[in-house]
Amino acid sequence: MVERSVQIIEKDIMTEMARLDMFSLEEFNRILARKLERRLARPYTKRYGSRTSIFEEEEKDTLQPLPATGFNSCREREAAVGRDGYIQYCNAYYSVSPRFIKKKVIVREIDGVLSIYDDARNLIAEHGKAVRKWQRVSVPEHQKHDLALYGGYSSNEFDDSARSIGPSMHSWVRTVKARHDNAADSYRTLLGAFSFIRKFPADLVEKAAADALRVGVCSARGFKAFISDHMAEQEKDDARGSSIDDIYISHEKEVSQWR
Numbered sequence: 001m002v003e004r005s006v007q008i009i010e011k012d013i014m015t016e017m018a019r020l021d022m023f024s025l026e027e028f029n030r031i032l033a034r035k036l037e038r039r040l041a042r043p044y045t046k047r048y049g050s051r052t053s054i055f056e057e058e059e060k061d062t063l064q065p066l067p068a069t070g071f072n073s074c075r076e077r078e079a080a081v082g083r084d085g086y087i088q089y090c091n092a093y094y095s096v097s098p099r100f101i102k103k104k105v106i107v108r109e110i111d112g113v114l115s116i117y118d119d120a121r122n123l124i125a126e127h128g129k130a131v132r133k134w135q136r137v138s139v140p141e142h143q144k145h146d147l148a149l150y151g152g153y154s155s156n157e158f159d160d161s162a163r164s165i166g167p168s169m170h171s172w173v174r175t176v177k178a179r180h181d182n183a184a185d186s187y188r189t190l191l192g193a194f195s196f197i198r199k200f201p202a203d204l205v206e207k208a209a210a211d212a213l214r215v216g217v218c219s220a221r222g223f224k225a226f227i228s229d230h231m232a233e234q235e236k237d238d239a240r241g242s243s244i245d246d247i248y249i250s251h252e253k254e255v256s257q258w259r
Helices: 001-019 027-041 051-062 156-164 168-179 183-197 204-215 220-241 251-258
Strands: 076-081 087-089 093-095 102-109 111-119 123-128
Touching: 001 027, 001 111, 027 051, 076 087, 156 168, 156 183, 168 183, 168 204, 183 220, 204 220
Parallel strands: none
Antiparallel strands: 076 102, 087 093, 102 111, 111 123
């Protein structure tokens, strides 16, 4: 019955309206309503009454009233809690209790409010939606705990890794952490930097860290740019210092050796 009603609108009414000239949505809706009313009142060919009369006599009294409040549509998706105690949702970060680190949660957004649920649909956090890209939204209760106790990152973990590279890298890590009231807010930046520098020698990373400290760059993207610049300069120096005779033995050189 529902599909047949859709066919009536699409084939019987919209086909006729496609041939009309209309200049506003109000005019369109007014004509559509009149045509629909006449179509529904048309008698059946193989049974008694019409769609309108059957609705009035049999179906109308069984309808339930509309809800008191309107339906609110929502977005819902799954997210993973990182080792810094945050989830990432729509280019922003939102805190949850460290108890859920490395676990999956469900994020529901309704009217600019994010509700975060565990896998049993228990509400574990609620935040207003971020107003700028990559903003961190948190509550003080989530920042009182030591993340390392729940499998999260620790501040010493990044310090030790930086100290093994050199003093400039260690100073840069401490500078990045000092920019945040909560050390955990710096962990994703540090992680992004450390995951990138693994393929570069320590002396090159030290140069990049010194440059970043000198100009006050505290982002992973900026740090990566310094390393890439130093790497490009080093490759140019290597290219200028090499000779083609170091790669290939020329014919003249080989002959002179045999003489």
